[in-house]
Each structure stands twice: as structure tokens, then as C-alpha cells.
Amino acid sequence: MSGAERMGLALLRRLDPERAHGLALRALRSGLVPLPGRVTSPRLACEVAGLRLDNPVGLAAGFDKNTEALAPLARAGFGMIEVGAVTPRAQVGNPRPRLFRLPEDRAVINRFGFNNLGMEAAAARLAQRPERAVVGLNLGANKDSDDRAEDFARVLAHCGRHLDFATVNVSSPNTEKLRDLQGGAALRALLVGVMEARNWLEKPIPVFLKIAPDLDDAALGEIAEVARSTGLAGIIATNTTLDRCGLTSAHRGEAGGLSGAPLFERSTRVLARLSLLTDGKMPLIGVGGVASPEDAYAKIRAGASAVQLYSALVYEGLGLVPRIARGLDRLLEADGFANVAEAVGTGRAEWL
Numbered sequence: 001m002s003g004a005e006r007m008g009l010a011l012l013r014r015l016d017p018e019r020a021h022g023l024a025l026r027a028l029r030s031g032l033v034p035l036p037g038r039v040t041s042p043r044l045a046c047e048v049a050g051l052r053l054d055n056p057v058g059l060a061a062g063f064d065k066n067t068e069a070l071a072p073l074a075r076a077g078f079g080m081i082e083v084g085a086v087t088p089r090a091q092v093g094n095p096r097p098r099l100f101r102l103p104e105d106r107a108v109i110n111r112f113g114f115n116n117l118g119m120e121a122a123a124a125r126l127a128q129r130p131e132r133a134v135v136g137l138n139l140g141a142n143k144d145s146d147d148r149a150e151d152f153a154r155v156l157a158h159c160g161r162h163l164d165f166a167t168v169n170v171s172s173p174n175t176e177k178l179r180d181l182q183g184g185a186a187l188r189a190l191l192v193g194v195m196e197a198r199n200w201l202e203k204p205i206p207v208f209l210k211i212a213p214d215l216d217d218a219a220l221g222e223i224a225e226v227a228r229s230t231g232l233a234g235i236i237a238t239n240t241t242l243d244r245c246g247l248t249s250a251h252r253g254e255a256g257g258l259s260g261a262p263l264f265e266r267s268t269r270v271l272a273r274l275s276l277l278t279d280g281k282m283p284l285i286g287v288g289g290v291a292s293p294e295d296a297y298a299k300i301r302a303g304a305s306a307v308q309l310y311s312a313l314v315y316e317g318l319g320l321v322p323r324i325a326r327g328l329d330r331l332l333e334a335d336g337f338a339n340v341a342e343a344v345g346t347g348r349a350e351w352l
Contacts, residue, residue: 264289275303293327
């Protein structure tokens with residue numbers, strides 16, 4: 001980390017977390033943040049569900065909820081960028097404060113509640129997206145919707161022509177009863193509608209499902225079966241957790257979803273279990289606690305074809321992205337892998 005980046009992060013950490021996040025986005029858009037451009041190599045370049053990535057290190061949803069910073073994020077070294085979540089209508093989300101740093105635990109708790117400007121605003125910005133980037137949208141449902149399942153399909157139908165992939169987010173803990181849609185029958189009905197909307201697009205795109213880390217083996221098995229039978233491109237494992245075991249920071253008791261380092265082991269075990277349940281044949285994206293090349297490598301060896309991160313940026317800044325990608329390249333080379341795909345799942349047994 002450069003001295004300037006260290007100083008900038010120190011200043012941001014003195015501010016309210018949500019205000020600091022807004023200022024970080026503003027600095028990114030203004031060109032004040034140094035960016036590395038594309039980060040790739042023959043070993044890092046990979047293909048996930050038909051998406052050709054410069055490297056397997058992606059940005060998780062939540063960092064750029066309103067698709068405000070696509071152009072600079074495309075130069076930040078990510079292999080893919082996921083923005084949102086976006087709902088059909090704009091909504092303010094839950095009352096503030098709703099974002100909390102847990103520095104002793106290298107973690108974050110949020111209870112945003114899908115605050116965003118809605119699909120009309122998102123589509124207008126996505127229409128101006130950088131062409132070379134791989135851009136996806138996290139699909140959400142309005143809190144007061146009469147038909148949340150339909151909301152996901154509506155957002156995809158409206159924004160899909162500007163996207164490379166989309167993610168169905170039924171795993172946020174901050175919208176009441178949203179996680180109930182992870183159950184087999186409800187999930188199947190929801191995904192049938194989403195895939196119908198996807199099939200109507202001029203250029204159908206891969207659709208992923210993002211799941212919670214707080215699911216038992218039976219629920220994971222049901223999700224794997226529904227994912228296969230509905231034609232999903234893959235599964236993103238995982239969203240934030242409600243578990244608070246082992247935390248020491250002052251804000252550990254705040255309501256919301258926990259992300260960051262404490263989620264790493266739990267999410268990686270879910271990832272490995274899904275890899276086993278899908279026989280390693282369905283692309284999986286590993287999320288939760290990725291903060292180093294070693295973390296990314298562990299997720300890949302547990303069964304992920306790519307990884308995503310967000311919370312670690314709060315503590316390490318965007319300079320972390322090229323450090324992870326280049327470090328991952330070295331780890332793959334040291335173990336004799338010619339590319340990312342060769343390493344996927346090779347360490348799965350360690351997490352089962």
C-alpha cells in the first residue's frame with residue numbers, strides 16, 4: 001500500500017462509514033485515485049460461464065449500488081464488476097446509521113436494506129458503461145412489493161441489454177422475509193420467471209444466484225438441484241452472515257449482515273459443499289473474507305472459478321485488487337498450474 005493510499009484510508013476511517021464510502025466513490029469518479037488499468041496474464045485470464053475475464057478477482061455487489069463509478073472501476077484491475085443491488089423502484093433503505101466498521105475483526109456490518117435509485121436510473125448509467133469491462137447487476141426486490149419474485153424479472157428485463165451477467169439476490173438479511181425465497185418451491189418459481197425474462201433479451205446473459213452462508217446441507221442440496229434444473233449459469237457463495245461468534249469489536253451486536261474476515265471460513269465451507277453437490281460442473285464464485293492472494297487461492301482450490309471482494313477494500317483500499325491478482329498469479333505458478341481452471345477444486349477436500 002502506498003503512503004498516499006494509507007493516508008487517504010486513515011482520513012476516511014475518521015468519518016462515519018457511510019459518508020466515507022460516498023466520499024470514496026466521489027474521489028474515484030473524480031480521478032483522484034490512482035488505478036492500475038487491466039491486470040492480466042496467460043495464467044490469470046479465465047472463462048466463467050462464458051464470461052472472458054482478465055483475471056478471476058471481481059468486485060462484489062454493494063460497493064457501487066447505483067452504477068456511479070463504472071468507468072474508473074473498469075480501470076481498477078478487477079476481472080469483473082458487479083453493481084447494485086437495484087430494485088424496480090427507488091427506495092431509501094433502512095434508517096441510518098446502517099453501516100459499521102469492526103476494525104479489530106477486520107469486518108463490516110451493514111443493514112442498508114437495498115437503498116438505491118431504482119432500475120430507471122441504473123439503466124441510464126449502464127447504457128454508458130465501458131465496453132471492455134465485464135459488468136453484472138445484482139437484482140433486488142422492493143421492500144413493499146406485492147410480488148418480490150416478479151421484481152427480479154422486471155429489473156433484468158429493463159437493464160439486461162446493458163449487462164454481461166446478472167445475479168439474483170435472495171440472500172440479503174436486511175429485507176424482511178427475503179431469505180424465505182431460498183426455499184425450494186419459492187426459489188424455483190422465482191428463477192423460472194427470471195430465466196424467462198433473460199430468454200427474451202436480444203442477447204441472453206448468464207444468470208447467477210447469490211446465497212446465504214447460514215444454510216444447512218439439506219438446503220444447499222435443494223438449491224443445487226434447483227439451480228441445475230432452471231438453467232442458472234452458476235452460484236455466488238456467499239452473501240453476509242447473521243452469525244456473530246468470536247467477534248470482539250464494539251459494534252459486534254449491531255443488527256445486519258456481517259462481512260469480512262470472520263466470514264471467510266464459513267463461506268468457504270459452503271463453497272466447497274456446493275462444489276461437491278454440483279460435481280464441480282457448475283461455475284461457482286467465492287465471496288466472503290477475501291483479503292489476500294492466499295484467500296483468493298484458497299477459494300479457488302475449494303471450488304470457485306472466480307472470487308469477489310468488497311469489505312477488505314474498507315481496510316486496504318483499491319490497491320488491494322492488483323496485489324491479490326498478481327499474488328494469485330505467483331501462487332498458481334509456484335504450484336505448477338498453467339491457468340486458473342486447473343486449480344479449481346484441487347483443495348476441496350480440506351473444507352469438507
